[in-house]
Amino acid sequence: MAGKPVLHDFNGRSRMESIRWLLAAAGVEFEEKFITCPEDLERLKNDGLLMFQQIPLVEMDGMKLVQSRAILNYIATKYNLYGKDMKERLLIDMYTEGILDLYEIVSRLPRTPPDQIDSKTALIRDRTKNRYFPVFEKVMLKSHGQDYLVGNKLSRVDILLVELLYLVEEVDVSLLADFPLLQALKTRISNLPNVKKFLQPGGQRKPRATQKVIEEARKIFKF
Amino acid sequence: MAGKPVLHYFNLRARVESIRWLLAAAGVEFEEKFIETPEDFEKLRNDGLLMFQQVPMVEMDGMNLVQSRAILNYIATKYNLYGKDVKERLLIDMYTEGMADLYEMFIQLTVTPPDQIDAKIALIKDRTKNRYLPAFEKVLKSHGQDYLVGNKLSKADILLTELLYTVEEFDASLLASFPLLQALKTRISNLPNVKKFLQPGGQRKPPTTAKMMEEARKLVKP
Numbered sequence: 185m186a187g188k189p190v191l192h193d194f195n196g197r198s199r200m201e202s203i204r205w206l207l208a209a210a211g212v213e214f215e216e217k218f219i220t221c222p223e224d225l226e227r228l229k230n231d232g233l234l235m236f237q238q239i240p241l242v243e244m245d246g247m248k249l250v251q252s253r254a255i256l257n258y259i260a261t262k263y264n265l266y267g268k269d270m271k272e273r274l275l276i277d278m279y280t281e282g283i284l285d286l287y288e289i290v291s292r293l294p295r296t297p298p299d300q301i302d303s304k305t306a307l308i309r310d311r312t313k314n315r316y317f318p319v320f321e322k323v324m325l326k327s328h329g330q331d332y333l334v335g336n337k338l339s340r341v342d343i344l345l346v347e348l349l350y351l352v353e354e355v356d357v358s359l360l361a362d363f364p365l366l367q368a369l370k371t372r373i374s375n376l377p378n379v380k381k382f383l384q385p386g387g388q389r390k391p392r393a394t395q396k397v398i399e400e401a402r403k404i405f406k407f
Numbered sequence: 408m409a410g411k412p413v414l415h416y417f418n419l420r421a422r423v424e425s426i427r428w429l430l431a432a433a434g435v436e437f438e439e440k441f442i443e444t445p446e447d448f449e450k451l452r453n454d455g456l457l458m459f460q461q462v463p464m465v466e467m468d469g470m471n472l473v474q475s476r477a478i479l480n481y482i483a484t485k486y487n488l489y490g491k492d493v494k495e496r497l498l499i500d501m502y503t504e505g506m507a508d509l510y511e512m513f514i515q516l517t518v519t520p521p522d523q524i525d526a527k528i529a530l531i532k533d534r535t536k537n538r539y540l541p542a543f544e545k546v547l548k549s550h551g552q553d554y555l556v557g558n559k560l561s562k563a564d565i566l567l568t569e570l571l572y573t574v575e576e577f578d579a580s581l582l583a584s585f586p587l588l589q590a591l592k593t594r595i596s597n598l599p600n601v602k603k604f605l606q607p608g609g610q611r612k613p614p615t616t617a618k619m620m621e622e623a624r625k626l627v628k629p
Contacts, residue, residue, distance in 0.1 A: 235542055236505045247497070253476070254500035261493045270484050274470070277477035282459045315460055 189214040189244040192228060194404065196397050197291065197390045199252040200240040202344055204389065206256060208382035209343045209373075210263035216388065222404050260340040272335045279320065279333060279341045283348050286316045290351045294393040309359065312352055317363050320345060324365035331372060338376075346373040354392055412437040412467040415451060417623040420612045421514060422475050423463045425566055427611065429479055431604035432565045432595075433486035439610065445626050479503075483562040490557055498556045499563045502543065506563075506570050509539045513573055517617045532581065535574055540585050543567060547587040553594060560598075568595040576614055 189207065193200040195218040207214050219225050219239065229237050235250045242249040249255045260266040267273045289308055296304050323333055330336045333345065349370045352359050360367055373379055382389050401407075412430065416423045418441040430437045442448050442462065451457050457464055458473045465472040472478045483489040483499075490496045512531050519527050546555055555563045571592045574581050582589055595601055604611050 235501060236508070237538055249497065249501070251501045251504035254497060254504050257500050258493065258497045261496070270481065273484070274472065274477060274481045277480050278458060278472065278474050281474035281477050285459070319458060 188212075189242055191216045192219065192233075192241040192243070193239055194219050194401050195390070196393055196401060198240065198401075201390055202287075202347060203240065203242065203252060203255055203259065205343050205347045205379075205382065206259050206265070206340055208388065209338075209376065209379050210259065210265060211378045212259075212263065214388070219404060225404060256340065265338065265340040265343070267335055267339055268337075272339075275334045276339055276341045279323070280344055282316060282319065283341070283344050286311055287344075287348050287351065290348070290355060293355065294395075295398055305355065308352070308355055312359050313362070317359075317366060321363045321365050324369060331369075333369075338373075342369065342373055343379075346370050346379075411435075412465050414439045414463060414465050415442065415456075416463040417442050417619075417626070418612065419619055419623055420615045421620070421623070424612060425510075425569060426463065426465065426475060426478055426482070428565050428569045428601075428604065429482050429488070429562055431610065432560075432598065432601050433482065433488060434600045435482075435486065437610075442623075442626055445628065448626050449628070479562065488560065488562045488565070490561055491559075495557045495561075499561050502546070502555060502563045503566050505539060505542060506566050509534060510570055510573065513577065514615070517615055517620045532578065535581050536584070540574070540581070540588060544585045544587050547591060553591075555591075560595075564591065564595055565601075568592050568601070 189212065191200055191203065191214055193216070195216075204214075219228070225239070228234050228239070228241065233248050234241055235248070238250065240250070240252055240255065242255050244258075249258060257266070267276050286308075289304070289311065293301070293304055293308065320333065324330075327333075327336070332338055332342050334341060345366070346369065349360060349366060360370075374383060381387055412435065414423070414426065414430075414437055416439070418439075427437075440447075442451070448462070451462070451464065452460055456471050458471070461473065463473070463475060463478065465478050467481075472481060480489070490499050509531075512527075512534065516524070516527055516531065543555070550558075552558045554560055555567065567588070568591065571582065571588060582592075596605060603609055
């Protein structure tokens, strides 16, 4: 029975954040049910809604979707953001997995113990400037003025890359300096009406994690 | 120009064994070029063959595929092991992502400091028995079919079988309460292509040890 997708997650940035970006960019309105205490999570588990006892969980199309990659794949396919054929899907997947590798390191920075922050930040700088951003800048360059990474059409990987660009900018805004085509992509995607709405105050994008928010999450999810 | 796929990696299971299983189960003959010296790795990098300076890399259909999930998805799609529609793909993805989470715990064990190993082992046992295997047993029970999704062989069955062998090597008693999973493991193992892969002389690699991971790490400049 049709209805808005319902996202069950912690009220903060997590593995659900990329799902929020993708739904928003696809123009799909969604509701959120926030887990604010351990009992909320227990209830989801006891009601048998979580296949592997973990969130994120997205209720959508009469199903209980878990595992963020599975959810992203489903949404991307449903809303034609996954390329037009097997070869485009391959490119999208390769780029996406590379982005997720960097995303993983960057998104964990707020939770890093203070004595490791400098070395982690140095790693992020190195990987960003020398391994990941050059690849995507080159893809944009070789596409000869096309607006998107794959197939001259908006896909999930443009949205995910832009999300990552925002995250990297929060760590060190100078990291984008040598990548004009990525900056242009970021601007272009941010100006798409659906994305613009998502990014505005009142939009469903979650703010950067503060220590307080992390502590609360730690109590609920025991990490 | 058609030719066999060529897999570039260390002579190890690690995260690449799933690719070997999937190619084998699909009946695709493939070659392997093992990275055995730092120079082997540097050459791949310097020749610009590694999109993110990392292996595995699979030369296939005139392309240099990287990122193991991208590689697995491509192979599964090409050989019709990815379900028949978006809903079946969703199920396959949910199941295989859960499998990957458990599989990653086994891989992490080979790089865990000795003083933390007992705790890690206990956690793996708990997750295997109480979280992951019950989920997959329940799927098989729910429809009573021979395969996890769509009554047809898919990458979910192949990767689950690989995982069950890994669990068995770790602690065979963990499979005891899961008769349907044991039956799936037997069924998949008896498929001619898989049987050949598992036999002595097949391309399946022996279990990865901490020492093997150490040796491999030395070959790769960060």
